[in-house]
Structure formats: C-alpha cells, structure tokens
Amino acid sequence: MVSVLGADAINTEKFTNWSTRQRVLGLEFDSEAGQVALPEPNIQKARRIVGCAYNAKSLSRKEYRSLLERQLILEFNRGVRNGFDINYRELLSCAFAVHAWGTRWSQQSLSHSRPLHVHFRIDNASAVAWQNKLASRNPRAQVIIRLLSWWETSFRLRFSASHIAGINNVRADAGSRSPADPSFAALFASLNAGWLQVSPQVDVQGLTNIWQRISEHTPLPTPPSINTGVHYPSGKPGLRGEVFLLG
Template sequence: MRVVTQRRMTTDLTRTYPFGVFDKGGEDASVSSRTIHDLSYPKGDFINDYTDPTSNLKPEYHHCDAVASEILHAKREHPEVEVEIMTGDVASAFRNISIHSNSAYLVAGWIEEKNGIIIALSVPFGWTGSPGFYEIVGGAVSHVHGCHYNDANPIGFFNYYWVDDHINVAANVGRILNDLDRSLRFAMGAILGAGGINDENFTPWATRQRVLGLEFDSTAELVRMPQTKIDKARRILVAVYAVTVLSCKAYRPLLDSLRQLATCIRAARSFLRRLRIRERHLHRFESDTVFDEMKQDLFWWWQVLHRPQLNGVSITIKRRLYGIFQPTTTPRHHIEVDASDFGLCALDITAEHALMYRYTPTEIGLITDCKGDAPNSFDINYRELLSCAFAVHAWGPRWVSDSHDNRRPRHVHFRVDNMSAVACWWETTYRIWFSASHVAGVDNVRADADSRLSANQSHATLFSSLTSGWTQYPATVDVQGLTDIWRHISELTPLPIPRTTNLNDH
C-alpha cells in the first residue's frame, strides 16, 4: 500500500473516494470497527456505478439450513453422543485478492484530515465486484477442506461456507473434531498461506454456536436470534418509529436486523417484504416518508421482539422457501376449515372431530356492513383466519399430548380456501408446525356445510351424512364472540407504544 501525501500530485492520475467506519460485532466503533471504502460516492460519479455488472462474478452460496440438515444427519448417525459445531474464518478476506496494477488507481482512498491518498493493491471492501472475486478463493478453501475424509466421513467432510466464514459440524466421536479442525486450517493455509488463518475467530467446538448471526443449538434442535441482536433491533425500531422521514442509509440497518427475525418467525415474512419494496426504490441519497401504515408495521415488529416465546425455529424444518425454513415431515393432522356469512367450522379429519361456531346477530351485522365497504375488517379473510384459530384453540393441547418428542414440532396441515389465513403465532406455544394447501370451494363440501348449518336444514342434513360417528365440539362459553376468541387464543397483552424520548430505550 502506498500513501501519497500531496494530493495535487495525483489528482489527474487517480480517482479518490472517502472512507467510512461502521461498528463491528455490536461493539463501539471507536474500539472495534470495520473500515469501508465508499466507492458509491459522490452521487452520479462513482466507481461502483461505472463497473460493468456483467463482468463481475456472481457468488453462489447455500442457505444456512444446510447446517441444520448436517446437525440432524450427524444425530441420526450417532444418536448416543453430542453433535457439536465450530466456526473459523479467513483473516482480512478481501486483502487476499490482488487487483490489477492497471486498475489500482481507480480505487484510491483519500483521508482529508491527513491530506493523504491511499492506493491499495487488493480489492477494496466497498467495491461491488469484491465478493464475487473472493468467491474463487473461498470456494477453493471449501473444496480442499471437503476433499479430506476419515473413517467417519468416507465421502468427505461437511464444508459449509459463506464468504470467509467456514462452518464445521460433527458428532463428538473419537478424533473427528480434531480432524475437521486440522483440515480447515490446512485448507486455508494451502490456498492463502499461514497469514490467511484468523486464529482469533476459530471458535472451540460447542453444541451451541453462532452461525451467520443466528444461534444454532444442536441439543435443543433450535435456531434462535441472539439476545444482543434482539436488543439492537429494538433500539433501531424505536429510532425509526420516532421520525417522520427515513433515509435510504437508515433503511439498511433496519432491514438487516429484521431479516434474521423473519428467518425465525414465518409470520414476519410479509411485513419484511413490504419494507423491502419501499427501500428498493430509494437512491442512497433519497428519503422516504414514514406514513402511519408503516408505523403500524413497525409497532408489530416491536411487539414480536418483546415476545421471547416466538424466538426459535426447529432445525427439523429443513427446506427453505423464500428465506423461510419449511417442513419436510408428513402432516400428523389434516384440518379442513371454512367460513361463511353464517358461521365458522373446523374439521379434524384424522381424529374425526368437528367444531362449529354460529355468528351472533351483532357479528352478522358487522359482516353486512363490511360487504357495504365499512372499514371494520370483518371480511372473509379475517373470518377464515378465525376458523384456523378455532382449531388450534380447541385441539392444540391434544396435538401436544399425542407427541412423544417435545423438541420436534408436530406438522398440522390445513385445507382452506385462503392459504394465507394460516397464522404462525401459535406454533411456538404448542410446538406445532402449520402448513396449508388451497381447496376449491366446490370441493370443500364438509366444511362448507358445517359453516352454514344455521342457514337452512339442508346443510345440516348434508353435514350429518358426511360426518357420521364424528365427535361434535360446540363453541365453549369462554370464547363466545370473535373478538373474545382472538384475544383468548393469541393471548395478547397490549404493550405501550414505543417511547421516543430516548433512542436507547428498548
């Protein structure tokens, strides 16, 4: 690296960009920080804008559910011992990638206070092409590590990585843990030299380990969001809730914090998508108005962050769809639900149980008003959601008692007109995993007839013929009225609106 102290000597020969400093690992930026070369400045005249995106390599990484799959695989192979995890990373990852001498002048840095220009000979942290080019080296390290084997891993070691973070998972049997540790260090040294090994960030083997910002627990078979990140997300939400205008720069830490939360709580996916849509259309120097509807979303996030029971997803839910863990197990219970203008119903096909609720005159009036465009939210989507909630409230405890392994969730599958009606708030309460599939109204005969029992006798006759011998569950007194049902099932305790006088309050 060369430092040129007279900027005027190089003005015509280099393009200089400022540096930025951000906190690293949640620590104070004045103590431990990450330096970023701001190659997206100034507006309309920066190197990232001039970089041809078609010439950049596109890194390809596997989702972190691969770690969950390997934990389960190791537990199946060695059920009598603990499965442990360790992580290690490369020292100064991007500095291991040299930049062509003919291009070095394009990514020079300028320290205004010292009147100094810095010309580095490696790809900078801040250039849009750096991750793709580092992927060549990171992939080589992973390949060398994965080609090693022992008696317990005859086809090669598990070799998950993400940029410069490398993850090992293994059962604590014999010398397996030592072999994997030595193999990863050898691979880094072979590709990058001894200086490429970051000894400080090689963790000891443990059953609970931080992986890509999430906490994997192989004993409890859970993936959680660490408490430090929850606290940080709370502080960011309070700060955003207090303003009326949000810059693109302020959007980034908000999305980064909530993205991991959405990985652990499926219901958060749609809320995160709305924030992404708003941020995607912003230039880095633009701002967006924080409307009331956005504040309502932020308040929802704030409530979720104050509910510890929602933090955690079972690693048995392995497949990934749209960034969310999905189940691979066969459903233990199949539930048919429906809602009409007369009532709600839920049918447990597996156990041959039926549940029906008739609307009160007040509720029928709300339905009529809603059809007349009254903003009371008593539409069919809300009512179909309540039919699912009916089933969980009535049968959730029985589903729990039927299980022999409290660590792994039971898979309950709903057949419903509106697939989005299946909510996820009760999954962590009963250790249940919900899934849903669409059923056409013309095929939903049993549930449709049950929801219309009070309409006329023909529906009652049809329903009786289709459910002969089933156990009937009338709505109990303590949940009469849809509002009372919602309050009872979700167990909502109203939280105060986030205070905005102190941005450190969480």
C-alpha cells in the first residue's frame, strides 16, 4: 500500500504490530508454536464449574444450568460487565410490549392507509437514543433493535421514543414501590383503573431465539445494482440520490 499510495495513505495509529500471538474469537492463537488455547480466565471458570460437579454420579440439565447461574451470580457480585445494564432493561420493555400487542396493533394498522404510530415513553435517555437511532454498542441491545426493526416493518408500524424524566414518571415509580408500601399500591391502582395486566410470554432468551429464527429463514436480499453517476448540464459528473421519509 505504501509503495502504491504513498506513506501518507497509512494511518499507523490504526494498525497493530505483527505478533505471533493473537486473540481471535476468544481464543489465543500462537502461530510460532502452532497452538490454539483458551485464555487463562476461561480455563479457571471451566474448572470451577467442573469442580462443583466432579463428585456427582449424574448431572441433569437443570443442575448444570444451576451451576452456570451460580457462576453468573458470582460474576455479577464482582461487578463483571455482562451488558445486562439498566439501559438494556429499559429497551427490553419496548420489545416485550410489541411481542404482547404487536399483532393487535397490526390489525389496527391494516384499517388505515398509513402505518400505526407507536410512541414509547422511557425514563432512560440511552434507551431512547437506541430506539430512535436504531443503533447501540451494547451487543445485547443490538439483537433487540434488530427485532424491533423487523416487527416495525412486518406489523406495519412506526416506532418512536421520547424521554420522560424520572420525577415525572409517577405511574412506573408507584408500580415498582407498590409491593413494599401500601400507599404506593393504592396510587398505582388508581392510575391504572380499568387496565388489564399482561405478563410477558417470553423471557430475554426467548426474544433472542425469535430473532435467530427470523434471521435463519429470512436471508437478506441482494441490493440491486444501480448506476448513480449522472452528468449535470455543465458537464461535470455528480451523484444523484433519493431520500424517502416513511410515516
């Protein structure tokens, strides 16, 4: 590249030095020794799990999952980051709502010429930005965003979100405190008179499984090849594009 494009074409800050030891997909590759190994923390984690079940004559799937859950609890108590933070949990509420009522909303949308607008009020600024921009660096949130985007087009809906300050989110605050305080329970009941409570039919892993099934059976279409080069009356080449606003 340097010989063809010149020295200025290479940004050295974005290139790492060559090394015979590299970490790829969570594995450590040693090209000099010809070995592939798990990182030491992963080995220690596996040893702890196996050690708990070493003396057991049999181990059911439930007991095995219990060992994994115990490990997750230990990691949570140590403050290990797992992506299951408050921002992600706030976005989950949107996914649970669409999973529960998306089909009903879709039926309402069919009776109108325009997609039905569903507006989420969230007291978490990061979750609002993730929903509106359909982008996040959180790997867990990326799956939920893809699923929401799929539902938006499949159910013929239009999603948007806005921030509601925590001090103004009286209904949610009363609901979260109602089990411990009768006064909040009474307030929550008065604010939701006539409402029907719907429990989520899936958990977090269930939402992930839904997206995996969708992505497996719905391959992305190949975009058409379009020549965007045009010539203006002045004879100078340029680009032409179109922007569509849905809704």
